[in-house]
Each structure stands twice: as structure tokens, then as C-alpha cells.
Amino acid sequence: MSTRLATVALLLVLCRVLPAWAADHSILLLTPTAEDARLAAVDKAIRFWNEMLVDVGLDLQLAEPEIVIQSPVMRTLENYARDLAMRATQASARNAEPAPPDAVANLDADIVLLLSRQNILSFAWLMPKVSPRRYLVVIRQVSGSDRADDVVQRHVVAHELGHALGLPHNNESLALMCGPCVPLPDKFEAEGFLPLTDGDRARLLELHGAP
Secondary structure (H helix, E strand, C coil): CCCCHHHHHHHCCCCCCCCCCCCEECEEEEECCCCCCHHHHHHHHHHHHHHHHHHHCCCCEECCCEEEECCCCHHHHHHHHHHHHHHHCCHHHCCCCCCCCHHHHCCCCCEEEEECCCCCCCEEEECCCCCCCCEEEEECCCCCCCCCCHHHHHHHHHHHHHHHCCCCCECCCCCCCECCCCCCCCCCCCCCCCCCCHHHHHHHHHHHCCC
């Protein structure tokens, strides 16, 4: 993956958009180590979304994640994530919906967030044949010359959580849910995020607002 958020957005073809489920979304966060630098990005992205959901006028929050370090299920989850990421780059396989292994399907959270050890695609995926509905969000382990600073990491996590909240890509290149996106400026605001569009806000209200 390149240093640009654009690559994440362009390749994220696995996400499907469906209506809301629970009022508060539980998150199970699986990490290889307690010192993983991406944990801070996850925390910032969750706080960003909770502020945005209040600002939009929704009675909805992302719960504080349950963090599990070196879970026994991580190998199975990593294999499933790699399979999905590979399918995203193969046009002939994009419409396939491989059901998750039982060990993954039985993870009890609305959003299962994996801080992967692999340098693969970051993505959000609504796991098929699982009830109640659960999203798998995978955040890649950046390697090589790709940017892995806090600015990029928190935007990648927030972007994928946006998909888990039901938002598709939009055509605004300087918006959080962009697809395609432009490179983030090197001197982007220290704690800021790219904005939501009016369409994003309307979609959130449509999906999660009171009937």
C-alpha cells in the first residue's frame, strides 16, 4: 500500500452498506502487543466518531473497545483477513462472500477490529452468514517506505470505522470517506480529521436515526 490514504480508499472494495443494528456498537479489539502504536490511532478515531455522532444528532456511540492481546483466534483471523484482502485485488473474486471460520464468527462484538501483523489491505467487511450482523475491520501493519505516522493511521482507522457505520465512499477527495482520495498533507493538523460531507451526515441519520 502506498503512503496515501487514496490507496486505502480505492482498494476498499469489500465493504457493503446495510442499515443500523444496535444503538451502541460494541468493539472487540485484537492486537498483537500492548505497545502497538496503532492503539492510539484507534482511540482517536473512536473519539472522533463519537463526537461526530453527537454532532449529527444521533443517540449512538461506539463503545470503549474490549482489548485482547495475542488472542488464540488471531492466527485464524489473520488467515481470513488475508483471504479477503487478496480477493479485493482480484476482479474475478470480488463478488465472492467467504463465510468466516466459526472461531471468527463467534467473536461477540458488533465490530471486530484486528490490528494485523500483515502488510495487507486495510478494510471493513460485513461478515456474511453471521447473526447478529458483525463487521470485521482490519488495519494493516505498515512496512517499507509507506507512511505510518499518527496522521495517516488515525485516518485509516476512522475511514474503516465509517464503513462499519454504514458509510460508502464519496467523490470528495478531501473528505474522510473519500474514494479516491488525495495524499494527506505532511503538515496536517496535529489532532484533526478530514471532514464528513453533508451526504455522509444525511446517510448516518437515515441509517441510525429514530424511525
